[in-house]
Amino acid sequence: MIGSRHSHIYVDGVWRESDSDAFIDLTDPATEGWVGSVPDGSPADVAAAAMAAHAALRGWAEAPSKDRAALVAALADRFDERREEIAHLVTAQNGAVISRSRRTNGTRPIALYRHYAEEAESFKPEVASADGKNIVRREPVGVVGIIIPWNAPQSLLAHKLAPALAAGCTVVVKPAQETPLDSLLIGELAAAVGFPPGVINVVTGGRTTGSAVVDDPNIDMVSFTGSTDAGRVIASRAGHLLKPVAAELGGKSAAVLLDDADLELFSDNLVTTCLPNTGQVCYSCTRVIAPRARFSDVLEVVTSGLASAQVGDPLDPGTVFGPLVSAAQRARVEDYIDSARAEGARVTLGGGRPSIATGFYVEPTVIVDVDRTMRVFREEIFGPVLVVVPHDGDEDATRMANDSSYGLGGAVFSRDVERATAVARNMHTGRISINARSHGVSDPAEGYKDSGVGGSLDISSHLRLKSIAGVADVDRHAKSPRQ
Known part of the structure; x- marks a missing residue:
C-alpha cells in the first residue's frame, strides 16, 4: 500500500471510487518522502457508508452472538497474519519507532479483538430485571461513527471497533488524515474474513469528512479520540443532535515519585511512563513530580536516561525516540520549549534538533525551574519534553498532580504500595499505574475534566436498554431470548 495513489474507499463490502476529487498526500516523518495518497472523503462518501451501515444493522444485530464472536475472532487471526506489515505501515505514516509500533499496532489490537470475541460469545441480549419480574433487553445503539487519531491508530481503532462489533453495532471508520492506509487495510481484512456487507465501512479524509460523520442522520453514536479542542466541537455537535458520544481527549499527566521511590525502577520505566511514542501519547506522564530532598537524584536519573536514549531511524530496533509526526507538530513543540525559556525556566537537556539530515526530530528535552503557571506545566505538548x-x-505532590485541567493518566512510584495506592486514590485522573504496573486490555478508565467523557468503552457502552413488563414467564424468556 506504500507508494500508491489510492482512489477507493471501503463501503458496503466493496471498494468504490470516492465521490471526492481531492486527495491527501502522506509524508514519512523520518525521510520526509511521499508515502502515498488517499481520497479526502466528501459528505456524500460518508452518507453512502452510513447508509450501508444502517441497512446492515438489523441483520448484524439479530445474528447469534456466537456468529458475531466468530467473525471478530477471525479478524484477530487475519490481523495476526499481517501484524508485521501493519506495524511497518503505521511507522511509515506516523514515525513511531518500530518496537513500539509492533506492540501498539500489532500485539494490542489482536488482544482486544480476541477479548471482545470472548465477550460476544457469552453476551445475552435479554436478562431478568433486578426484582426478577420483568425483562431488560439490551440492544445495540446502532451505527457508530469511529474517528481515530494518528498516534496509535490500530490500537485505538480496535479499542472502539471490537466492542462495537461484539455489541451488534455496525460502523463507519474515519481514520486520521496522517494515518489512513492501515485503516483501509482493515477493510481488506474485513472482506477476507467474511463480514457481511455494510458492517464495517472505511472513509478516509480530513476535518470535513469527520464533521460529516458526526452530522450524518444514519450515524447513531460518535466514538472519538483526539485533541480536547476537537472533542469539544464534536461533543457540542453530538449533544445538539442528541447522539451519545464517547470522547477520549488530551492529557497532562503526572508521574509522582514519593520520597521512598525506587529510582532504579523509575529509570527502567522512564520512557514508557513519561515519553512513550516520542511523547506523542495522551497518557504520557510529562510532569515528573519529585521529592525536594531527592530532587537532584531524580533529575540525574531523568537526564542520564534520556541523554543515553537513541534518537534516529524509527525502523532501527534500537531507536527509542523517532521523529514527530509532522513539521507542524515539530514547530508546535519547539514553540513550547521557547516559551519555557522566555518565562524563566531552564532547559537542562536537549531543547533543539538533533544532527539528523531529514525528518521532523526534536531532541529529548528536560526543563526545570518551572512555575505552575507556565505553559509547559499546564498544556499538552505532545512531544519529547x-x-x-x-x-x-x-499531600503537596497530590495537589500538584491535580493542578491541571486534564485528568487522563498518571503514575505513582513508592516502595510502599499501600502508601502509593492512597496517593492514587486522591489523584483526579482516570488511569494510574503504581510502580509501572501495566493495565489489562479491558480495564475501565475514563478521562476526568478536559480529558473526555464516556471514553471507557466496552460492550455496555454500545447498548440501549429496554424494559419489558408484564411478561408471563420472565425466567423462560430471559434464558431463551429471541435475538
Missing part, C-alpha cells in the same frame, strides 16, 4: 518539579510531601 519533560518538566521536573519538586514537592514537599505526599
